[in-house]
Every structure is written in C-alpha cells, then in structure tokens.
Amino acid sequence: xxxxxxxxxxxxxxxxxxxxxxxxxxxxxxxxxxxxxxxxxxxxxxxxxxxxxxxxxxxxxxxxxxxxxxxxxxxxxxxxxxxxxxxxxxxxxxxxxxxxxxxxxxxxxxxxxxxxxxxxxxxxxxxxxxxxxxxxxxxxxxxxxxxxxxxxxxxxxxxxxxxxxxxxxxxxxxxxxxxxxxxxxxxxxxxxxxxxxxxxxxxxxxxxxxxxxxxxxxxxxxxxxxxxxxxxxxxxxxxxxxxxxxxxxxxxxxxxxxxxxxxxxxxxxxxxxxxxxxxxxxx
Amino acid sequence: xxxxxxxxxxxxxxxxxxxxxxxxxxxxxxxxxxxxxxxxxxxxxxxxxxxxxxxxxxxxxxxxxxxxxxxxxxxxxxxxxxxxxxxxxxxxxxxxxxxxxxxxxxxxxxxxxxxxxxxxxxxxxxxxxxxxxxxxxxxxxxxxxxxxxxxxxxxxxxxxxxxxxxxxxxxxxxxxxxxxxxxxxxxxxxxxxxxxxxxxxxxxxxxxxxxxxxxxxxxxxxxxxxxxxxxxxxxxxxxxxxxxxxx
Ligand SMILES: Cc1cc2nc3c(=O)[nH]c(=O)nc-3n(C[C@H](O)[C@H](O)[C@H](O)COP(=O)(O)OP(=O)(O)OC[C@H]3O[C@@H](n4cnc5c(N)ncnc54)[C@H](O)[C@@H]3O)c2cc1C
Ligand SMILES: Cc1cc2nc3c(=O)[nH]c(=O)nc-3n(C[C@H](O)[C@H](O)[C@H](O)COP(=O)(O)O)c2cc1C
Ligand code: FES
Numbered sequence: 314x315x316x317x318x319x320x321x322x323x324x325x326x327x328x329x330x331x332x333x334x335x336x337x338x339x340x341x342x343x344x345x346x347x348x349x350x351x352x353x354x355x356x357x358x359x360x361x362x363x364x365x366x367x368x369x370x371x372x373x374x375x376x377x378x379x380x381x382x383x384x385x386x387x388x389x390x391x392x393x394x395x396x397x398x399x400x401x402x403x404x405x406x407x408x409x410x411x412x413x414x415x416x417x418x419x420x421x422x423x424x425x426x427x428x429x430x431x432x433x434x435x436x437x438x439x440x441x442x443x444x445x446x447x448x449x450x451x452x453x454x455x456x457x458x459x460x461x462x463x464x465x466x467x468x469x470x471x472x473x474x475x476x477x478x479x480x481x482x483x484x485x486x487x488x489x490x491x492x493x494x495x496x497x498x499x500x501x502x503x504x505x506x507x508x509x510x511x512x513x514x515x516x517x518x519x520x521x522x523x524x525x526x527x528x529x530x531x532x533x534x535x536x537x538x539x540x541x542x543x544x545x546x547x548x549x550x551x552x553x554x555x556x557x558x559x560x561x562x563x564x565x566x567x568x569x570x571x572x573x574x575x576x577x578x579x580x581x582x583x584x585x586x587x588x589x590x591x592x593x594x595x596x
Numbered sequence: 597x598x599x600x601x602x603x604x605x606x607x608x609x610x611x612x613x614x615x616x617x618x619x620x621x622x623x624x625x626x627x628x629x630x631x632x633x634x635x636x637x638x639x640x641x642x643x644x645x646x647x648x649x650x651x652x653x654x655x656x657x658x659x660x661x662x663x664x665x666x667x668x669x670x671x672x673x674x675x676x677x678x679x680x681x682x683x684x685x686x687x688x689x690x691x692x693x694x695x696x697x698x699x700x701x702x703x704x705x706x707x708x709x710x711x712x713x714x715x716x717x718x719x720x721x722x723x724x725x726x727x728x729x730x731x732x733x734x735x736x737x738x739x740x741x742x743x744x745x746x747x748x749x750x751x752x753x754x755x756x757x758x759x760x761x762x763x764x765x766x767x768x769x770x771x772x773x774x775x776x777x778x779x780x781x782x783x784x785x786x787x788x789x790x791x792x793x794x795x796x797x798x799x800x801x802x803x804x805x806x807x808x809x810x811x812x813x814x815x816x817x818x819x820x821x822x823x824x825x826x827x828x829x830x831x832x833x834x835x836x837x838x839x840x841x842x843x
Contacts, residue, residue: 330816340812362826363819366806369815376654378809378817380816527654579811582609582689
C-alpha cells in the first residue's frame with residue numbers, strides 16, 4: 314500500500330518518540346518488530362537534554378508526559394543513528410523534525426534530504442512540551458503553510474506534517490499543510506494536559522506543561538481524523554490511543570490511511586505485531 | 597557466537613496468575629505463577645508488572661523475589677495487593693535493566709543498605725551470603741515487616757526515617773571494615789549513601805528508583821541527571837556506580 318508517497322507493507326507504524334529502535338534491537342532482537350516502518354524521535358538542530366524530572370505521570374486512562382524532546386541533535390542523528398536505522402529497520406524510516414524557527418527545520422531537512430537512510434520527513438509542529446517553535450507554529454495556519462512550503466522546497470522526499478488537536482481548528486491547519494505541499498498529515502500529537510501540585514498550585518512536572526496520550530485521547534483523535542478527512546485530499550495517519558485492532562479499524566474507517574501506535578507499546582511492546590496481523594485478517 | 601550475536605533473553609510479556617498473598621504489616625507479598633528459572637534476572641534488575649484489568653493503564657516497575665519455597669513473589673503495599681495487583685491474571689515483562697555486580701561480594705566486607713521497596717533486591721544476595729550486614733530504613737513503621745524477606749541478614753533495629761539509615765551507615769563505614777556498599781532505594785537516599793561512601797573511600801553500587809512508563813528505553817520518562825549527563829534508569833540503571841551519583 315502507498316501512504317503519503319511511501320510504500321508500506323501494512324498500515325501500522327509507531328508514533329514518534331514512543332519506540333527506541335536501538336534498544337528494541339538490543340532487547341527484542343528487532344529494531345521495529347511488527348511495524349511497517351519506523352518513525353524516529355523528533356530531532357532538533359542541537360542536542361537537547363529534555364525537561365527536568367519528574368517527566369511522567371500515569372492516569373487511569375493513559376499517560377501524561379512532559380519529556381521535552383530529549384534527543385541527540387542533528388549531527389549525531391545523521392552520523393550515528395540514521396546509519397543504524399538504515400541497516401536494521403524493516404521498511405521506510407520516517408524522520409521526525411522539530412525546531413524553534415523556520416531556519417532550524419529547513420537546515421535539518423536539507424541534511425536529511427541528502428541522506429539515503431531517511432525515507433520521509435515528518436514535521437513536528439505540535440509538541441506541547443517545549444516553550445517555543447513546534448506547537449506554536451502548528452497552532453497558526455499561515456505559519457504552518459510557510460513552514461511546509463519551505464520544507465517542500467528543501468526536499469523531494471515524502472513530507473508529513475504532525476498536527477495537534479490542542480488548536481481551535483485542526484482542519485484549517487491541515488488545509489494549510491496541504492497547501493504548503495505536504496503529502497500526508499499525522500493526527501494527533503498529545504493533548505495539552507498536566508498534573509498539579511496542590512501546595513504550590515503549579516504543574517508538578519519539572520518542565521511545566523505536559524501532554525496526554527493513550528486511551529483517553531482516542532475519541533479526540535477520531536474527531537480530528539474525521540474533521541481533517543472532510544477538509545483535505547492528502548493521506549492521514551491516525552494517531553492517538555490505538556491499543557487494539559478495533560481502535561485501528563475505527564481510525565481507518567474515519568478516513569486514516571494508516572495508524573501509529575504510541576503509548577500502548579509501553580503497556581505491551583509486542584502489540585504492533587498483533588494489530589498488524591489482526592488488521593490483515595479483518596480487511 | 598560473537599557478543600553481538602548472542603540471542604536476546606525472552607522478555608515476555610509473560611502471563612502470571614496471582615496464587616495468593618501474605619500480609620507483611622502494611623505490605624503484602626503476592627505470590628505469582630512464574631517459573632523463576634525463566635523470568636528472574638540478577639539482583640537489582642526489575643520487571644514491569646501490569647494488571648490489564650486494573651486501575652492503571654501502564655505497568656509499574658517492581659523487583660521480583662525468589663521465595664524460599666521456590667516460587668516467585670512481589671512485594672507491594674497492602675492496598676495494591678487488595679486492589680490493583682489482585683489479578684487474577686497479571687502481565688510481567690523482564691528482567692530489565694542493569695543488576696548488581698556481585699563478583700566482589702563477601703559477608704565480611706560488603707554492607708547492604710535498603711530503603712522502602714529497595715529491600716526487594718536483597719533476598720537473592722542474602723541467601724548467598726547469610727550474615728551479611730544490612731542497614732534498612734522504612735518511611736512507615738508498618739513496612740518494617742518486610743525485613744522478613746532478608747531474615748538471614750545481620751541487621752540492627754531498622755530505621756523508620758531516612759536520616760537514621762545514614763547515621764548508621766556513617767558509623768559502619770567509620771569502622772573501616774567494609775570495602776563496598778550495595779544500596780537500593782529512592783534516588784535521594786541513593787545519592788546520600790553514595791556521597792557518604794565517597795567520603796569514606798568505599799566503593800558503592802546503588803539501585804535507584806524513578807517513575808517508569810515503559811521500562812525498556814522507549815519513553816525517556818525515567819531519565820535522571822548525573823553530573824550533566826542524562827541516564828535512562830531503566831536501561832543504564834537502575835544499578836549505577838555510586839560515584840556517578842555524586843559527580
Ligand atoms: C526499579 C524499581 C523497583 C521497584 N520495585 C517495587 C516493588 O518491588 N514493589 C512495589 O510496590 N513498588 C516498587 N517500585 C515502585 C513502584 O513502581 C511504584 O512507584 C509504587 O508501587 C507506587 O505505585 P503507584 O505509583 O501506582 O502509586 P500511586 O499511584 O501513587 O498510588 C498511591 C497509593 O494508592 C494505592 N493503590 C494502588 N492501587 C490501588 C487500588 N486499586 N485501590 C486502592 N488503592 C490503590 C497504592 O498502593 C499506593 O499506596 C519500584 C520502582 C523501581 C523504579
Ligand atoms: C513519551 C512520549 C514521547 C513523545 N515524543 C514525541 C516526539 O518526539 N515527537 C512527536 O511528534 N510526538 C511525540 N509524542 C507523541 C506521540 O507520537 C503521539 O502523537 C501521541 O502520544 C498520541 O498517540 P498515543 O496515544 O498512541 O500515544 C510522544 C508521546 C509520548 C507519550
Ligand atoms: S521507563 Fe521508559 S525510557 Fe525508561
């Protein structure tokens with residue numbers, strides 16, 4: 314099947330930032346077991362340590378995180394991680410790119426465009442856990458279109474835009490991404506949420522802020538996919554609370570061409586395999 | 597077969613039935629239908645434990661314990677044993693993380709320090725080295741009953757406040773008898789223990805606790821900063837060289 318210009322063996326990917334291919338290879342013997350490709354953690358121009366601890370809190374129906382995009386930075390990503398992924402990942406490698414200005418994104422995309430290990434680029438314009446860039450770009454249709462246009466000019470590789478539901482109208486942002494030349498939109502990133510310290514009245518997370526993922530946001534993702542389906546022609550990759558074959562079928566029925574599994578992999582790292590084979594039986 | 601080709605240990609997740617549970621004060625030792633030969637790792641390694649039908653969506657890290665009767669148990673607080681960990685069918689992933697290097701352990705020269713659930717990493721060491729000296733601390737008096745898990749160790753009256761653990765440790769180190777300390781407990785206690793060991797020129801290995809969402813390096817939720825370097829406790833820990841905690 315083709316999704317957003319990429320050839321996929323089946324419609325199940327991982328959600329960015331929820332699977333570590335190197336650790337998976339070491340522990341489970343495969344970099345991306347059960348997945349049709351691999352979406353990387355968002356890479357930024359410089360290495361980032363991420364937010365101070367605590368970074369996670371569990372809820373009855375999912376996970377709250379304020380991780381803050383820790384990553385090795387562009388240089389190590391290109392020289393160390395990408396060759397590993399090129400060698401060990403089954404299927405395409407989709408590189409998630411983040412930044413704090415248009416320039417940040419474009420520089421990384423130019424570098425990735427020249428690397429044979431990168432099959433496609435996913436623009437993260439929706440991370441709720443950094444103060445500037447990312448989500449503030451993805452909250453504004455004009456800024457989103459400008460960024461996607463610039464990215465489009467910098468690469469011929471398939472280009473995805475990862476959107477947030479924590480905006481007033483996700484369909485409008487998806488239209489902007491399509492107008493800028495994106496091949497697909499990825500809906501949705503985590504939903505802005507937090508835990509509070511009763512003594513101080515502030516967020517309990519070291520980095521403040523926070524994002525909710527898991528079953529709690531499944532209906533939010535479904536709504537986003539329906540709304541975006543009605544607004545754009547390009548493919549949609551549905552993300553948010555996928556934990557079973559039925560969850561994936563719902564997103565596909567709502568108009569997604571593929572799904573990505575995130576938080577549910579923390580609950581069971583063998584889940585992607587079962588969802589993929591369940592889908593092939595169900596469809 | 598080269599090191600790179602060594603087959604990975606099967607991690608599961610394995611199903612585990614709850615066979616019963618025994619109260620230990622405010623805690624409970626829950627017995628699980630697991631084969632210790634396949635699931636237990638070395639002391640200091642941990643497992644992710646989930647009740648798929650329970651309160652929490654994600655598993656929690658626990659230290660599985662080999663029981664004297666050959667079975668496998670997990671120590672949780674009594675409320676969890678009656679609620680979220682009551683089963684009937686739990687799911688266990690592991691063993692995960694780094695364990696203690698036990699090569700240089702002797703009863704005469706090694707000192708164990710445990711706080712709270714840190715006690716769960718010690719039974720395997722105590723079984724091999726009875727009469728090894730243990731300093732234990734608990735936040736709550738009704739958790740002290742957990743010492744039953746390490747009754748063959750040589751321990752004082754346990755402390756019910758963390759600073760008392762530290763003063764007992766300082767006195768023990770001052771004797772000059774100990775060459776290494778193995779400690780397990782919350783991060784703050786681990787840092788303090790490691791600091792005292794550095795002051796006394798004694799080597800230490802410390803198993804630290806951090807909140808974990810995955811346990812296998814995927815979420816970055818368990819990262820702690822050690823001397824400007826971030827370390828994922830689930831894969832580069834939980835056991836770390838004490839000197840790194842004070843760098
Ligand atoms: C390496 C490592 C090893 C660890 N080993 C252990 C171990 O062996 N045993 C262990 O217990 N913890 C262990 N921990 C800590 C553990 O992972 C949890 O952090 C701890 O059990 C607290 O659980 P919680 O965060 O769910 O508690 P919270 O969500 O903060 O729960 C608060 C209280 O509610 C109680 N509660 C939970 N479920 C219910 C319910 N259904 N109904 C009523 N009350 C309920 C809890 O018992 C607790 O007292 C370890 C941590 C690490 C990092
Ligand atoms: C721990 C964690 C880290 C994440 N990191 C990233 C990231 O680096 N880039 C990104 O675009 N999304 C990131 N996400 C969002 C996920 O890719 C996904 O959009 C979101 O979690 C919803 O899917 P889920 O409910 O299946 O987890 C992260 C989510 C989690 C829980
Ligand atoms: S618990 Fe997920 S990376 Fe350590």
